[in-house]
Amino acid sequence: MLHTVNKSPFERNTLKSCLAHVKPGSAVLLIEDGVYAALAGTVASDMVQQAMAEVSVYALGPDLDARGVANRVIDGVKVIDYAGFVDLVIEHPSTQSWL
Amino acid sequence: MKFGIMVNEGPYQHQASDTAYLFAKAVLAKGHEIYRVFFYHDGVNNGTRLTVPPQDDRNIVNRWSELAAKHGIDLVVCVAAAQRRGILDESEAKRHGRDANNIAAGFRISGLGQLVEAGIQADRLVVFGD
Numbered sequence: 001m002l003h004t005v006n007k008s009p010f011e012r013n014t015l016k017s018c019l020a021h022v023k024p025g026s027a028v029l030l031i032e033d034g035v036y037a038a039l040a041g042t043v044a045s046d047m048v049q050q051a052m053a054e055v056s057v058y059a060l061g062p063d064l065d066a067r068g069v070a071n072r073v074i075d076g077v078k079v080i081d082y083a084g085f086v087d088l089v090i091e092h093p094s095t096q097s098w099l
Numbered sequence: 100m101k102f103g104i105m106v107n108e109g110p111y112q113h114q115a116s117d118t119a120y121l122f123a124k125a126v127l128a129k130g131h132e133i134y135r136v137f138f139y140h141d142g143v144n145n146g147t148r149l150t151v152p153p154q155d156d157r158n159i160v161n162r163w164s165e166l167a168a169k170h171g172i173d174l175v176v177c178v179a180a181a182q183r184r185g186i187l188d189e190s191e192a193k194r195h196g197r198d199a200n201n202i203a204a205g206f207r208i209s210g211l212g213q214l215v216e217a218g219i220q221a222d223r224l225v226v227f228g229d
Contacts, residue, residue, distance in 0.1 A: 004225075006114070006115065006118070006227075006228075031118060032113065032114040032115070032118060033113075033114075062121075063114075081125075082121050082122060082124070082125035083125050083128065083129060085122060085125065086122065086125045086126050086129055086131070089102075089223050089225055090100055090223065094223075095223060095224070095225050095226075097225070097226040097227065097228065099107065099226065099228040099229060
């Protein structure tokens with residue numbers, strides 16, 4: 001399953017809820033303000049890095065660029081564009097948006 | 100592959116309407132089909148033709164209308180959510196005794212059954228919201 005998270009982990013607890021429910025082998029895509037969770041050196045970084053042991057974590061590149069933070073992404077988080085977003089949706093039988 | 104898209108946030112609020120639009124464009128660019136875009140909750144505000152954004156800003160409503168015209172996409176606004184927020188087409192305006200309607204080109208007003216149907220008919224349903 002693909003999970004999308006669109007809010008900052010400093011604003012909402014949707015990422016935390018998402019990571020508490022994801023099954024190993026799933027994918028988590030960070031979009032919009034959700035991309036702040038992809039940054040290294042924040043209080044949310046450990047939570048994301050721990051999750052990366054079991055799930056693939058992606059971040060939407062245009063949203064990182066819009067916030068000027070593309071050079072601060074945690075190693076191992078895969079940066080994709082909208083075409084990559086479409087591919088992820090196709091690759092997984094269902095998509096859960098954590099709103 | 101057939102995609103259904105659900106938009107639950109109004110235009111110029113945060114980013115969901117923009118993300119949904121750019122995702123829709125990427126779906127079409129890859130040669131896939133969009134079965135329907137369903138607008139629910141504050142998302143129905145994407146369907147008013149009376150918005151006048153600044154000239155140097157994107158026109159979110161027109162962008163949806165143009166996408167629908169170019170690719171024949173079905174843009175559906177939830178009727179109950181629309182009534183609450185003053186989004187009316189000609190027959191809804193008449194039915195409720197209002198003096199005008201404001202539905203944008205390419206949008207139509209219908210019910211939640213259209214969302215259920217999109218969930219059944221499309222291979223993927225992706226939700227964008229707040």
